[in-house]
Protein backbone atom coordinates (compact mmCIF):
# COMPACT_ATOMS: atom_id res chain seq x y z
CA UNK A 553 0.00 0.00 0.00
CA UNK A 554 1.16 3.51 -0.69
CA UNK A 555 1.76 5.88 2.24
CA UNK A 556 -1.26 8.07 3.03
CA UNK A 557 -1.67 11.36 4.81
CA UNK A 558 -3.80 11.28 7.96
CA UNK A 559 -4.45 8.51 10.41
CA UNK A 560 -3.94 4.87 9.43
CA UNK A 561 -7.09 2.87 8.73
CA UNK A 562 -8.77 1.19 11.67
CA UNK A 563 -11.77 -1.12 11.80
CA UNK A 564 -14.07 -2.59 14.43
CA UNK A 565 -17.37 -4.28 14.81
CA UNK A 566 -19.70 -1.40 15.71
CA UNK A 567 -22.62 -3.63 16.68
CA UNK A 568 -22.79 -5.77 19.82
CA UNK A 569 -22.10 -9.45 20.31
CA UNK A 570 -24.92 -11.97 20.32
CA UNK A 571 -27.40 -13.25 17.73
CA UNK A 572 -28.54 -10.56 15.33
CA UNK A 573 -29.57 -10.08 11.73
CA UNK A 574 -26.84 -7.64 10.79
CA UNK A 575 -23.38 -6.78 12.07
CA UNK A 576 -21.92 -3.39 11.19
CA UNK A 577 -18.20 -3.27 10.57
CA UNK A 578 -16.94 0.29 10.70
CA UNK A 579 -13.78 1.43 8.96
CA UNK A 580 -12.05 4.81 9.14
CA UNK A 581 -8.81 6.49 8.14
CA UNK A 582 -6.64 7.31 5.19
CA UNK A 583 -6.72 4.58 2.56
CA UNK A 584 -10.28 3.42 3.19
CA UNK A 585 -11.06 4.06 -0.47
CA UNK A 586 -8.34 1.69 -1.62
CA UNK A 587 -9.43 -0.95 0.90
CA UNK A 588 -13.04 -0.70 -0.29
CA UNK A 589 -12.01 -0.98 -3.94
CA UNK A 590 -9.96 -4.07 -3.16
CA UNK A 591 -12.78 -5.58 -1.13
CA UNK A 592 -15.80 -4.84 -3.29
CA UNK A 593 -14.52 -3.74 -6.70
CA UNK A 594 -15.88 -0.22 -7.03
CA UNK A 595 -16.60 2.50 -4.50
CA UNK A 596 -20.31 2.95 -3.81
CA UNK A 597 -21.76 6.43 -4.33
CA UNK A 598 -21.06 8.55 -1.21
CA UNK A 599 -23.46 7.94 1.70
CA UNK A 600 -25.64 5.56 -0.32
CA UNK A 601 -26.19 1.98 0.71
CA UNK A 602 -25.10 -0.33 -2.08
CA UNK A 603 -25.13 -4.10 -2.21
CA UNK A 604 -21.68 -5.49 -2.94
CA UNK A 605 -19.90 -8.81 -2.89
CA UNK A 606 -16.95 -8.67 -0.53
CA UNK A 607 -13.98 -10.51 -1.99
CA UNK A 608 -10.66 -11.76 -0.79
CA UNK A 609 -8.37 -11.56 -3.81
CA UNK A 610 -5.01 -12.67 -2.45
CA UNK A 611 -5.60 -16.42 -2.57
CA UNK A 612 -3.56 -18.20 -5.26
CA UNK A 613 -6.56 -20.35 -6.17
CA UNK A 614 -8.56 -17.24 -7.11
CA UNK A 615 -10.98 -14.72 -5.55
CA UNK A 616 -13.07 -15.92 -2.59
CA UNK A 617 -16.48 -14.42 -1.85
CA UNK A 618 -16.75 -13.56 1.89
CA UNK A 619 -20.28 -12.09 2.08
CA UNK A 620 -22.83 -10.05 0.18
CA UNK A 621 -23.18 -6.89 2.22
CA UNK A 622 -24.61 -3.40 2.17
CA UNK A 623 -21.65 -1.06 1.88
CA UNK A 624 -21.59 2.65 2.73
CA UNK A 625 -18.81 5.01 1.75
CA UNK A 626 -18.37 8.32 3.61
CA UNK A 627 -15.61 10.40 1.99
CA UNK A 628 -13.99 12.96 4.33
CA UNK A 629 -15.08 15.21 5.87
CA UNK A 630 -18.74 14.12 5.88
CA UNK A 631 -18.42 11.17 8.22
CA UNK A 632 -18.66 10.51 11.96
CA UNK A 633 -14.88 10.73 12.36
CA UNK A 634 -14.40 13.42 9.73
CA UNK A 635 -12.02 11.06 7.91
CA UNK A 636 -12.68 8.79 4.95
CA UNK A 637 -14.91 6.13 6.46
CA UNK A 638 -17.00 3.17 5.46
CA UNK A 639 -19.52 0.77 6.88
CA UNK A 640 -20.01 -2.84 5.92
CA UNK A 641 -23.43 -4.13 6.96
CA UNK A 642 -22.60 -7.83 7.13
CA UNK A 643 -24.61 -10.94 7.81
CA UNK A 644 -24.00 -11.27 11.55
CA UNK A 645 -22.11 -14.45 12.22
CA UNK A 646 -18.75 -15.29 13.72
CA UNK A 647 -17.27 -16.78 10.56
CA UNK A 648 -18.35 -13.88 8.35
CA UNK A 649 -16.96 -11.36 10.85
CA UNK A 650 -13.69 -13.27 11.19
CA UNK A 651 -13.23 -13.61 7.42
CA UNK A 652 -13.93 -9.89 6.78
CA UNK A 653 -11.65 -8.85 9.69
CA UNK A 654 -8.83 -11.00 8.26
CA UNK A 655 -9.34 -9.47 4.82
CA UNK A 656 -9.20 -5.93 6.29
CA UNK A 657 -5.97 -6.72 8.15
CA UNK A 658 -4.51 -8.16 4.93
CA UNK A 659 -5.43 -4.85 3.25
CA UNK A 660 -3.55 -2.78 5.86
CA UNK A 661 -6.21 -1.86 8.44
CA UNK A 662 -5.82 -2.65 12.13
CA UNK A 663 -8.39 -3.32 14.86
CA UNK A 664 -9.47 -0.10 16.63
CA UNK A 665 -8.91 0.65 20.31
CA UNK A 666 -11.94 1.38 22.52
CA UNK A 667 -13.26 4.84 21.67
CA UNK A 668 -10.78 5.33 18.84
CA UNK A 669 -13.37 6.42 16.24
CA UNK A 670 -14.74 9.08 18.59
CA UNK A 671 -11.18 10.06 19.51
CA UNK A 672 -10.53 10.73 15.85
CA UNK A 673 -13.75 12.74 15.63
CA UNK A 674 -12.40 14.77 18.57
CA UNK A 675 -8.98 15.14 16.96
CA UNK A 676 -10.73 16.39 13.80
CA UNK A 677 -12.60 19.01 15.82
CA UNK A 678 -16.03 17.46 15.18
CA UNK A 679 -16.87 17.25 18.87
CA UNK A 680 -15.24 18.30 22.13
CA UNK A 681 -14.41 16.13 25.14
CA UNK A 682 -17.61 16.93 27.02
CA UNK A 683 -19.72 16.03 23.96
CA UNK A 684 -17.74 12.82 23.49
CA UNK A 685 -18.44 11.88 27.11
CA UNK A 686 -22.10 12.61 26.40
CA UNK A 687 -22.02 10.03 23.59
CA UNK A 688 -20.52 7.43 25.96
CA UNK A 689 -23.28 8.25 28.46
CA UNK A 690 -25.94 8.03 25.74
CA UNK A 691 -24.85 4.49 24.93
CA UNK A 692 -24.81 3.63 28.64
CA UNK A 693 -28.20 5.25 29.36
CA UNK A 694 -30.74 2.81 30.78
CA UNK A 695 -33.62 5.19 31.49
CA UNK A 696 -35.42 8.07 29.80
CA UNK A 697 -34.02 10.69 32.17
CA UNK A 698 -30.48 9.42 31.59
CA UNK A 699 -31.05 9.41 27.84
CA UNK A 700 -32.26 13.01 27.81
CA UNK A 701 -29.37 14.23 29.95
CA UNK A 702 -26.79 12.39 27.83
CA UNK A 703 -28.32 13.51 24.52
CA UNK A 704 -28.32 17.15 25.66
CA UNK A 705 -24.66 16.82 26.62
CA UNK A 706 -23.63 15.06 23.38
CA UNK A 707 -25.52 17.80 21.53
CA UNK A 708 -23.32 20.51 23.04
CA UNK A 709 -25.55 22.05 25.70
CA UNK A 710 -23.03 21.59 28.50
CA UNK A 711 -20.12 22.51 26.22
CA UNK A 712 -21.80 25.80 25.33
CA UNK A 713 -22.02 26.64 29.04
CA UNK A 714 -18.33 25.87 29.58
CA UNK A 715 -17.24 27.57 26.33
CA UNK A 716 -19.26 30.63 27.36
CA UNK A 717 -17.35 30.83 30.61
CA UNK A 718 -14.04 30.41 28.79
CA UNK A 719 -14.95 33.20 26.35
CA UNK A 720 -15.86 35.58 29.19
CA UNK A 721 -12.67 34.74 31.02
CA UNK A 722 -10.65 35.37 27.87
CA UNK A 723 -12.17 38.87 27.57
CA UNK A 724 -11.51 39.59 31.24
CA UNK A 725 -7.92 38.45 30.86
CA UNK A 726 -7.50 40.87 27.95
CA UNK A 727 -8.92 43.68 30.12
CA UNK A 728 -6.60 42.66 32.90
CA UNK A 729 -3.55 42.87 30.62
CA UNK A 730 -4.70 46.28 29.35
CA UNK A 731 -5.16 47.43 32.91
CA UNK A 732 -1.62 46.69 34.03
CA UNK A 733 -0.29 48.69 31.09
CA UNK A 734 -1.67 51.80 32.78
CA UNK A 735 0.80 53.64 34.96
CA UNK A 736 -0.23 53.32 38.63
CA UNK A 737 -1.52 56.83 39.07
CA UNK A 738 -3.71 56.67 35.93
CA UNK A 739 -5.36 53.38 36.78
CA UNK A 740 -9.07 54.11 36.39
CA UNK A 741 -10.67 52.65 39.52
CA UNK A 742 -14.09 52.08 37.95
CA UNK A 743 -12.57 49.95 35.17
CA UNK A 744 -10.75 47.81 37.66
CA UNK A 745 -13.90 47.47 39.76
CA UNK A 746 -15.90 46.37 36.71
CA UNK A 747 -13.30 43.68 35.99
CA UNK A 748 -13.43 42.45 39.58
CA UNK A 749 -17.24 42.42 39.52
CA UNK A 750 -17.32 40.40 36.29
CA UNK A 751 -14.76 37.98 37.67
CA UNK A 752 -16.76 37.55 40.87
CA UNK A 753 -19.98 37.01 38.90
CA UNK A 754 -18.30 34.31 36.83
CA UNK A 755 -16.96 32.62 39.93
CA UNK A 756 -20.40 32.77 41.47
CA UNK A 757 -22.01 31.05 38.46
CA UNK A 758 -19.42 28.31 38.64
CA UNK A 759 -20.09 27.85 42.34
CA UNK A 760 -23.83 27.58 41.71
CA UNK A 761 -23.12 24.94 39.04
CA UNK A 762 -20.94 23.02 41.55
CA UNK A 763 -23.46 23.35 44.38
CA UNK A 764 -26.34 21.56 42.70
CA UNK A 765 -26.25 18.58 45.04
CA UNK A 766 -24.58 16.40 42.42
CA UNK A 767 -27.91 15.95 40.57
CA UNK A 768 -26.47 15.26 37.14
CA UNK A 769 -23.78 12.98 38.54
CA UNK A 770 -26.42 11.07 40.53
CA UNK A 771 -28.62 10.63 37.46
CA UNK A 772 -25.68 9.43 35.41
CA UNK A 773 -24.52 6.94 38.06
CA UNK A 774 -27.90 5.98 39.51
CA UNK A 775 -29.03 6.22 43.14
CA UNK A 776 -28.88 3.87 46.11
CA UNK A 777 -31.86 3.51 48.44
CA UNK A 778 -31.31 1.45 51.61
CA UNK A 779 -34.18 -0.39 53.33
CA UNK A 780 -33.42 -0.41 57.05
CA UNK A 781 -35.23 -1.14 60.31
CA UNK A 782 -35.59 -3.61 63.15
CA UNK A 783 -35.54 -7.35 62.43
CA UNK A 784 -38.67 -8.96 61.02
CA UNK A 785 -40.50 -5.76 60.01
CA UNK A 786 -40.65 -6.91 56.36
CA UNK A 787 -37.61 -5.28 54.72
CA UNK A 788 -36.81 -8.28 52.55
CA UNK A 789 -40.49 -8.64 51.69
CA UNK A 790 -40.47 -5.01 50.49
CA UNK A 791 -37.33 -5.52 48.42
CA UNK A 792 -38.95 -8.52 46.73
CA UNK A 793 -42.18 -6.63 46.12
CA UNK A 794 -40.37 -3.66 44.53
CA UNK A 795 -38.05 -5.94 42.53
CA UNK A 796 -40.99 -8.14 41.50
CA UNK A 797 -38.93 -11.26 42.20
CA UNK A 798 -37.84 -13.28 45.21
CA UNK A 799 -34.36 -11.77 45.45
CA UNK A 800 -34.08 -12.02 49.25
CA UNK A 801 -35.04 -14.74 51.73
CA UNK A 802 -38.13 -13.91 53.78
CA UNK A 803 -38.93 -15.76 57.01
CA UNK A 804 -40.75 -15.23 60.27
CA UNK A 805 -37.45 -15.62 62.14
CA UNK A 806 -35.94 -12.30 63.21
CA UNK A 807 -32.39 -11.94 61.90
CA UNK A 808 -32.93 -13.68 58.56
CA UNK A 809 -31.01 -11.20 56.40
CA UNK A 810 -27.30 -10.74 57.05
CA UNK A 811 -25.62 -9.85 53.76
CA UNK A 812 -26.86 -6.65 52.13
CA UNK A 813 -28.85 -7.67 49.05
CA UNK A 814 -28.87 -5.30 46.08
CA UNK A 815 -31.44 -5.09 43.32
CA UNK A 816 -31.56 -2.61 40.42
CA UNK A 817 -34.93 -1.02 39.71
CA UNK A 818 -36.08 2.12 37.89
CA UNK A 819 -37.93 4.74 39.96
CA UNK A 820 -39.03 8.03 38.43
CA UNK A 821 -36.91 7.35 35.31
CA UNK A 822 -33.80 7.01 37.50
CA UNK A 823 -31.89 3.75 37.98
CA UNK A 824 -31.95 2.92 41.69
CA UNK A 825 -30.04 0.20 43.52
CA UNK A 826 -32.30 -0.95 46.36
CA UNK A 827 -30.37 -2.43 49.25
CA UNK A 828 -32.03 -4.79 51.72
CA UNK A 829 -30.10 -4.89 54.99
CA UNK A 830 -29.89 -6.90 58.19
CA UNK A 831 -32.39 -5.90 60.89
CA UNK A 832 -30.82 -3.47 63.35
CA UNK A 833 -30.42 -4.88 66.87
CA UNK A 834 -27.79 -5.74 69.46
CA UNK A 835 -26.72 -9.28 68.88
CA UNK A 836 -24.16 -11.80 70.11
CA UNK A 837 -24.19 -13.58 66.76
CA UNK A 838 -20.93 -12.67 65.04
CA UNK A 839 -22.33 -12.96 61.52
CA UNK A 840 -25.47 -10.99 62.28
CA UNK A 841 -23.39 -8.30 64.01
CA UNK A 842 -21.36 -7.89 60.81
CA UNK A 843 -24.67 -7.61 58.93
CA UNK A 844 -25.75 -4.83 61.29
CA UNK A 845 -22.43 -3.01 60.74
CA UNK A 846 -23.01 -3.17 56.99
CA UNK A 847 -26.58 -1.95 57.42
CA UNK A 848 -25.29 1.10 59.31
CA UNK A 849 -22.76 1.72 56.55
CA UNK A 850 -25.62 1.85 54.02
CA UNK A 851 -27.65 4.16 56.27
CA UNK A 852 -24.71 6.54 56.12
CA UNK A 853 -23.96 6.31 52.40
CA UNK A 854 -27.32 5.74 50.69
CA UNK A 855 -28.96 8.59 48.79
CA UNK A 856 -32.17 7.77 50.63
CA UNK A 857 -33.07 5.62 53.61
CA UNK A 858 -36.36 3.75 53.65
CA UNK A 859 -36.94 3.43 57.40
CA UNK A 860 -39.30 0.54 57.97
CA UNK A 861 -41.19 -0.48 61.12
CA UNK A 862 -44.21 -2.64 61.89
CA UNK A 863 -45.72 -1.19 65.07
CA UNK A 864 -47.79 1.81 66.06
CA UNK A 865 -44.86 4.20 66.54
CA UNK A 866 -41.84 4.87 64.36
CA UNK A 867 -38.38 4.14 65.77
CA UNK A 868 -36.75 7.03 67.61
CA UNK A 869 -33.44 7.26 65.72
CA UNK A 870 -34.61 7.61 62.12
CA UNK A 871 -32.07 9.53 60.01
CA UNK A 872 -33.08 12.91 58.64
CA UNK A 873 -34.71 12.75 55.22
CA UNK A 874 -35.63 9.08 55.55
CA UNK A 875 -38.90 7.85 54.06
CA UNK A 876 -40.90 6.33 56.92
CA UNK A 877 -42.77 3.14 56.01
CA UNK A 878 -45.09 1.33 58.37
CA UNK A 879 -45.57 -2.25 57.16
CA UNK A 880 -48.25 -4.75 58.23
CA UNK A 881 -51.16 -2.27 58.30
CA UNK A 882 -53.28 -5.41 58.16
CA UNK A 883 -52.43 -5.62 61.88
CA UNK A 884 -52.79 -1.94 62.80
CA UNK A 885 -52.79 1.61 61.35
CA UNK A 886 -49.86 3.75 60.24
CA UNK A 887 -49.03 6.80 62.39
CA UNK A 888 -48.94 10.29 60.88
CA UNK A 889 -45.93 10.98 58.70
CA UNK A 890 -45.46 7.33 57.69
CA UNK A 891 -46.60 5.62 54.50
CA UNK A 892 -48.71 2.65 55.48
CA UNK A 893 -48.40 -0.57 53.52
CA UNK A 894 -49.31 -4.19 53.80
CA UNK A 895 -47.14 -6.32 51.62
CA UNK A 896 -49.27 -9.35 52.38
CA UNK A 897 -52.45 -7.61 51.27
CA UNK A 898 -50.78 -5.49 48.56
CA UNK A 899 -52.07 -2.27 50.12
CA UNK A 900 -50.38 1.13 49.97
CA UNK A 901 -47.78 -0.05 47.50
CA UNK A 902 -48.72 2.41 44.74
CA UNK A 903 -48.43 5.31 47.17
CA UNK A 904 -45.04 4.03 48.31
CA UNK A 905 -43.80 3.56 44.74
CA UNK A 906 -44.97 7.09 43.93
CA UNK A 907 -43.15 8.51 46.98
CA UNK A 908 -39.95 6.66 46.06
CA UNK A 909 -40.17 7.81 42.43
CA UNK A 910 -40.77 11.36 43.62
CA UNK A 911 -37.68 11.21 45.81
CA UNK A 912 -35.58 9.75 42.98
CA UNK A 913 -36.71 12.54 40.65
CA UNK A 914 -36.15 15.16 43.35
CA UNK A 915 -32.57 14.05 43.90
CA UNK A 916 -31.71 14.14 40.18
CA UNK A 917 -33.99 16.70 38.50
CA UNK A 918 -32.00 19.36 36.66
CA UNK A 919 -32.23 22.86 38.03
CA UNK A 920 -31.59 25.81 35.73
CA UNK A 921 -29.19 25.04 32.89
CA UNK A 922 -27.45 21.81 31.97
CA UNK A 923 -26.11 19.94 35.03
CA UNK A 924 -22.65 18.81 35.97
CA UNK A 925 -22.47 15.10 35.16
CA UNK A 926 -18.99 13.84 35.98
CA UNK A 927 -16.29 13.98 38.64
CA UNK A 928 -13.84 15.04 35.91
CA UNK A 929 -15.91 18.13 35.18
CA UNK A 930 -16.39 18.88 38.86
CA UNK A 931 -12.63 18.75 39.48
CA UNK A 932 -11.87 21.03 36.52
CA UNK A 933 -14.49 23.60 37.54
CA UNK A 934 -13.41 23.50 41.19
CA UNK A 935 -9.86 24.19 40.03
CA UNK A 936 -11.04 27.02 37.78
CA UNK A 937 -13.12 28.60 40.55
CA UNK A 938 -10.29 28.32 43.05
CA UNK A 939 -7.90 30.16 40.69
CA UNK A 940 -10.55 32.86 40.30
CA UNK A 941 -10.83 33.14 44.08
CA UNK A 942 -7.08 33.58 44.33
CA UNK A 943 -7.16 36.18 41.54
CA UNK A 944 -9.95 38.08 43.30
CA UNK A 945 -7.99 38.07 46.58
CA UNK A 946 -4.88 39.61 45.01
CA UNK A 947 -4.02 43.05 46.29
CA UNK A 948 -1.79 43.86 43.35
CA UNK A 949 -3.51 43.93 39.99
CA UNK A 950 -0.31 42.78 38.25
CA UNK A 951 -0.53 39.49 40.17
CA UNK A 952 -4.05 38.61 38.98
CA UNK A 953 -3.19 37.63 35.42
CA UNK A 954 -1.35 34.43 36.21
CA UNK A 955 -4.23 32.96 38.20
CA UNK A 956 -6.69 33.99 35.51
CA UNK A 957 -4.50 32.22 32.97
CA UNK A 958 -4.45 29.10 35.13
CA UNK A 959 -8.22 29.27 35.43
CA UNK A 960 -8.39 29.44 31.60
CA UNK A 961 -6.16 26.38 31.30
CA UNK A 962 -8.27 24.35 33.74
CA UNK A 963 -11.42 25.23 31.75
CA UNK A 964 -9.62 24.42 28.50
CA UNK A 965 -8.75 20.93 29.73
CA UNK A 966 -12.42 20.40 30.51
CA UNK A 967 -13.62 20.64 26.91
CA UNK A 968 -10.28 19.57 25.46
CA UNK A 969 -9.50 22.97 23.96
CA UNK A 970 -6.17 22.58 25.75
CA UNK A 971 -5.09 19.05 24.92
CA UNK A 972 -3.47 16.86 27.52
CA UNK A 973 -2.76 13.33 26.37
CA UNK A 974 -3.46 11.68 29.72
CA UNK A 975 -6.90 13.28 29.89
CA UNK A 976 -7.68 11.87 26.44
CA UNK A 977 -6.63 8.35 27.44
CA UNK A 978 -8.98 8.42 30.44
CA UNK A 979 -11.88 9.84 28.49
CA UNK A 980 -11.71 7.56 25.46
CA UNK A 981 -10.60 4.46 27.38
CA UNK A 982 -14.11 4.35 28.83
CA UNK A 983 -15.75 3.78 25.44
CA UNK A 984 -16.58 0.40 23.96
CA UNK A 985 -14.70 -0.92 20.95
CA UNK A 986 -16.25 0.28 17.70
CA UNK A 987 -17.34 3.67 19.03
Ligand SMILES: Nc1nc2c(c(=O)[nH]1)N(C=O)[C@@H](CNc1ccc(C(=O)N[C@@H](CCC(=O)O)C(=O)O)cc1)CN2
Nearest residue numbers: 566576578599624626629630631632633634639678987
Ligand atom coordinates in the same frame (compact mmCIF):
# COMPACT_ATOMS: atom_id res chain seq x y z
N1 LIG B 1 -25.12 3.33 10.43
C1 LIG B 1 -24.82 4.23 11.35
N2 LIG B 1 -25.73 4.65 12.26
C2 LIG B 1 -25.39 5.56 13.21
C3 LIG B 1 -24.10 6.08 13.30
C4 LIG B 1 -23.15 5.64 12.32
O1 LIG B 1 -21.98 6.05 12.33
N3 LIG B 1 -23.55 4.75 11.39
N4 LIG B 1 -23.80 7.00 14.30
C5 LIG B 1 -22.52 7.29 14.74
O2 LIG B 1 -21.95 6.61 15.54
C6 LIG B 1 -24.87 7.68 15.01
C7 LIG B 1 -25.33 8.85 14.19
N5 LIG B 1 -24.32 9.86 14.21
C8 LIG B 1 -23.65 10.28 13.12
C9 LIG B 1 -23.11 11.53 13.17
C10 LIG B 1 -22.51 12.06 12.07
C11 LIG B 1 -22.42 11.32 10.92
C12 LIG B 1 -21.84 11.93 9.69
O3 LIG B 1 -21.46 11.23 8.76
N6 LIG B 1 -21.81 13.23 9.61
C13 LIG B 1 -21.34 14.00 8.49
C14 LIG B 1 -22.31 13.92 7.32
C15 LIG B 1 -23.62 14.54 7.63
C16 LIG B 1 -24.56 14.53 6.39
O4 LIG B 1 -24.32 13.82 5.44
O5 LIG B 1 -25.53 15.28 6.44
C17 LIG B 1 -21.09 15.42 8.92
O6 LIG B 1 -21.59 15.81 9.98
O7 LIG B 1 -20.37 16.10 8.19
C18 LIG B 1 -22.92 10.03 10.88
C19 LIG B 1 -23.54 9.51 11.99
C20 LIG B 1 -25.99 6.74 15.27
N7 LIG B 1 -26.33 5.94 14.10
Ligand SMILES: Nc1nc2c(ncn2[C@@H]2O[C@H](COP(=O)(O)OP(=O)(O)OP(=O)(O)O)[C@@H](O)[C@H]2O)c(=O)[nH]1
Nearest residue numbers: 783784785786787788789803807808809831895896
Ligand atom coordinates in the same frame (compact mmCIF):
# COMPACT_ATOMS: atom_id res chain seq x y z
N1 LIG C 1 -48.86 -9.50 58.76
C1 LIG C 1 -47.94 -9.17 57.87
N2 LIG C 1 -46.77 -9.82 57.87
C2 LIG C 1 -45.85 -9.47 56.96
C3 LIG C 1 -46.09 -8.45 56.02
N3 LIG C 1 -45.00 -8.33 55.25
C4 LIG C 1 -44.10 -9.24 55.67
N4 LIG C 1 -44.62 -9.95 56.69
C5 LIG C 1 -44.02 -11.08 57.41
O1 LIG C 1 -43.04 -10.59 58.31
C6 LIG C 1 -42.03 -11.58 58.48
C7 LIG C 1 -40.66 -10.96 58.28
O2 LIG C 1 -40.51 -10.59 56.94
P1 LIG C 1 -39.08 -10.29 56.31
O3 LIG C 1 -39.33 -9.63 55.00
O4 LIG C 1 -38.21 -11.48 56.32
O5 LIG C 1 -38.56 -9.24 57.38
P2 LIG C 1 -37.14 -8.53 57.48
O6 LIG C 1 -37.35 -7.14 57.93
O7 LIG C 1 -36.38 -8.70 56.20
O8 LIG C 1 -36.43 -9.36 58.61
P3 LIG C 1 -34.85 -9.54 58.93
O9 LIG C 1 -34.17 -9.91 57.66
O10 LIG C 1 -34.85 -10.62 59.91
O11 LIG C 1 -34.38 -8.26 59.50
C8 LIG C 1 -42.32 -12.68 57.49
O12 LIG C 1 -42.98 -13.75 58.14
C9 LIG C 1 -43.26 -12.01 56.52
O13 LIG C 1 -44.12 -12.93 55.85
C10 LIG C 1 -47.35 -7.80 56.05
O14 LIG C 1 -47.66 -6.90 55.25
N5 LIG C 1 -48.22 -8.19 57.00
Ligand SMILES: [Mg+2]
Nearest residue numbers: 787788808809
Ligand atom coordinates in the same frame (compact mmCIF):
# COMPACT_ATOMS: atom_id res chain seq x y z
MG1 LIG D 1 -34.63 -9.57 55.75
